[in-house]
Amino acid sequence: MPVKRTSHAVYDTKDHLVWAPKYRRGIIREDVRRRVAQVLRQVAEDFGFDLVELEVGKEHVHVFLNFPPRYSIAKVVGILKSGSSPK
Numbered sequence: 001m002p003v004k005r006t007s008h009a010v011y012d013t014k015d016h017l018v019w020a021p022k023y024r025r026g027i028i029r030e031d032v033r034r035r036v037a038q039v040l041r042q043v044a045e046d047f048g049f050d051l052v053e054l055e056v057g058k059e060h061v062h063v064f065l066n067f068p069p070r071y072s073i074a075k076v077v078g079i080l081k082s083g084s085s086p087k
Contacts, residue, residue: 004050009069014052017063017077026058036061036084043083049076 003012021027028036033056044051044065053064067076 004066004068006068006070011069012066013069014064014066015073015076017065017080018060019063019081020060024059028056028058028061033057039084040080043080046083047071047079 003010037054037056050066055062
């Protein structure tokens, strides 16, 4: 993936995030997996994150993404998790 540029920065941040339910129980059903993937893609697009890889399994969610340096990793996780939580 090429280096990205903004008016004040050149960056290539890639982070791998993994979320799992307590005790890694396989509780994520197929319909929920599809919806979580759809919502995470939409949130990433809305905030300008480059979603390189996304996998939603029965017991975990893997996200590999590139994001602008104006966001800390804690902020990115907060955005993704709050955007994908039930309203």
